[in-house]
Amino acid sequence: MNKLGTIGLNFVLIILSICSFAYASKENVKKILIIHSYSLKNICGSPQHQGVVEALAKHGFIDGKNIDILSYAMDTKKVNNTPELIRKEADKVLSEIDQLKPDVVVLLDDNAFATVGLDLLDTGVSVVFSGMNGQPEDYNLKKKWMNSRNRPGHNITGVYEKLHIAEAFRVQKMILPDLKKAMIISDASPTGVAVMKQIDIELRGIDTGIEVATASTSSWEEYIDTIHSVCNDPEIGTIYPVATVLKDKNGNSYSTSEIIIWTAKNCLKPGIPVNYSFARLGMLGGAGVDFIFMGSQAGNMVARILKGTPPGNIPIEDAQRYALVFNLKRAKELGLEIPSDVLMAADVIYNN
Numbered sequence: 001m002n003k004l005g006t007i008g009l010n011f012v013l014i015i016l017s018i019c020s021f022a023y024a025s026k027e028n029v030k031k032i033l034i035i036h037s038y039s040l041k042n043i044c045g046s047p048q049h050q051g052v053v054e055a056l057a058k059h060g061f062i063d064g065k066n067i068d069i070l071s072y073a074m075d076t077k078k079v080n081n082t083p084e085l086i087r088k089e090a091d092k093v094l095s096e097i098d099q100l101k102p103d104v105v106v107l108l109d110d111n112a113f114a115t116v117g118l119d120l121l122d123t124g125v126s127v128v129f130s131g132m133n134g135q136p137e138d139y140n141l142k143k144k145w146m147n148s149r150n151r152p153g154h155n156i157t158g159v160y161e162k163l164h165i166a167e168a169f170r171v172q173k174m175i176l177p178d179l180k181k182a183m184i185i186s187d188a189s190p191t192g193v194a195v196m197k198q199i200d201i202e203l204r205g206i207d208t209g210i211e212v213a214t215a216s217t218s219s220w221e222e223y224i225d226t227i228h229s230v231c232n233d234p235e236i237g238t239i240y241p242v243a244t245v246l247k248d249k250n251g252n253s254y255s256t257s258e259i260i261i262w263t264a265k266n267c268l269k270p271g272i273p274v275n276y277s278f279a280r281l282g283m284l285g286g287a288g289v290d291f292i293f294m295g296s297q298a299g300n301m302v303a304r305i306l307k308g309t310p311p312g313n314i315p316i317e318d319a320q321r322y323a324l325v326f327n328l329k330r331a332k333e334l335g336l337e338i339p340s341d342v343l344m345a346a347d348v349i350y351n352n
Contacts, residue, residue, distance in 0.1 A: 030061070030306055033102040034071040035093055035116060037109035039078060043257050043277050044244075044291060045108045048130050051295020052106055052302065059303035067306075070102070076111040077245040078255045090115035097125060104302050107158070108295075110134050110191055118143045122154055126311045129158030130298035131291070133194040135201075136160060136316060149316040157311040159297045161289060162318035163198050165240075168272050168287040169208040171324065172238055174342055175286065176270060179237040181211040183230045187243035188218040195242045195274075220248035223259070224266075231267035238270045238284075239263070257281060270334060276325040280350050284334065285326035290347075294319040323347040 034052060036045040053069060056062075063069045074080060074089040093116050097105060105120065107113045109131040120127050121143055132139075140146050147153035149160075173179050184199060186192040196214065203212065213236070217223040223246050230236055241263050246254045254262075264271065264282025273279050276288030301314050325348040331338055343349065 028066070030067045030104075031100060031102040032056070032067055032069045032104050032106065032302060033097065033100065034069065034106045034108065035112045036071065036073040037076050037107075037111035038073065038255075039075050040071060040073045042073075042077070042255070043260075043281070044131065044275055045073075047275075047277060047291035048108050048295035048298070051292040051297075052130070052299035054292075055296040055299025056303055059300070059307075061303060061306060070100070072096075074112060078253050081245060081247075081253055086111060086115055090119070094119055101125075104128060104305055106130065106298060106302060110194060113158075114139065114142075114190075117156060118145060121145045121156065125155065126305045127156040127158075128298050128301045128305070128311065129156070130295055131161045131319075132158060133161050133191055133198060135194070135197065146316070147312075151313065152316060153312045155311050157301055157314040157316055159294055159301075159317050159319055161198075161294065162320075163195070163202055163274060163289060164287060164319075164322040165199055165202050166206050166208055167322060168240070169210050171287040171342070172270070172272055173209060175284075175336065175338055176237055179210055181213065181236050182238045182240055182272070183233075183236045184212060184214045184240045185223070185226055185230070185243060186214070186216050187223070187246055188216050189245055191244050192216065192242065199242075217243060217246065220246040220252075220254055227263055227267050231269050236269065238272060239267065240272045240274065241283075242274050264330070268334060270336065273325065276323040276348065279325045279327045279330075279348070280352070282330055283327060284330045284336070285324075285350075287322045287324055289319055290321040290323040293321040293323075326350070327352070 034049055038045050061067045076086045080086055080089050104126045107117045107129045110133050113129045117127050145154050145156050186196050215226050217226050243259050244256045260278050260281045271283035272286045273283050273288035275291055279285035297317055305311055324346045326338055326346055327350040329351055
């Protein structure tokens with residue numbers, strides 16, 4: 001499915017040259033290039049990729065038959081996580097796009113959109129993004145790529161990652177009726193700042209019955225200190241960790257998965273997953289964004305483009321679906337019993 005998946009961080013130019021030659025002999029085969037902001041196995045990017053491919057297949061576009069799907073990981077969290085390295089990756093991607101001339105470029109998460117997508121504005125390449133945390137209007141201040149969300153008007157459209165956090169708090173309250181206070185822990189990265197703005201927008205004017213406190217951490221050590229403090233605070237009933245990358249004093253980077261796994265092991269507080277897959281890593285669960293479905297929304301847009309609809313005529317969508325997910329092993333560890341009616345409504349239940 002991911003022809004370049006094993007290549008990892010670097011395009012192998014000779015292979016790409018062979019691929020380019022192959023494309024020349026298959027004129028009717030459409031080319032889709034999926035650019036991951038993070039690694040190919042990242043817990044946020046991988047399910048979006050899956051959703052894109054599955055949606056295309058439902059529309060009759062089958063990888064290896066009538067379309068070719070290529071993928072590339074910019075790895076801008078774990079490895080290429082300085083502005084200079086991110087820019088270098090973006091320039092590499094842009095150069096290969098110029099060579100490959102894909103019919104549609106799909107950009108997963110913000111770093112790919114900010115550094116590649118905006119540079120493709122009003123080119124001959126159709127662009128679909130998925131998992132955007134930054135506000136589309138904020139990106140529009142950098143380059144006018146969008147006339148409006150309902151009618152973008154240029155060559156770019158996609159799916160904004162609505163967090164559904166009010167619903168997440170509502171579900172958590174069903175599990176923890178006495179819940180009075182929640183702590184949101186982010187990082188100081190551009191994505192972390194964007195997520196905090198999303199949370200503020202989504203909760204504005206909504207009374208969830210829960211006091212919301214926030215903490216932004218700029219290093220791994222600060223995150224550890226914050227978690228220890230939060231988890232020893234009896235007033236805080238649940239946590240909502242949204243940090244995506246942190247560095248320690250030695251320059252080592254910690255990815256989203258590593259952060260969530262460490263948090264679950266070191267904090268005996270129920271946790272709300274921004275991405276429902278976080279429950280698989282040890283969080284209690286609740287309502288989290290369905291990243292596979294968000295990717296399928298983007299895949300539906302790609303299919304429409306392949307069938308002839310200009311991207312500028314396709315409205316930008318919010319991520320439409322959240323999933324109810326619970327980790328029963330974690331619930332037992334915390335001494336919690338999830339109400340049976342809530343469990344019956346769950347989309348996914350983990351026991352690990």
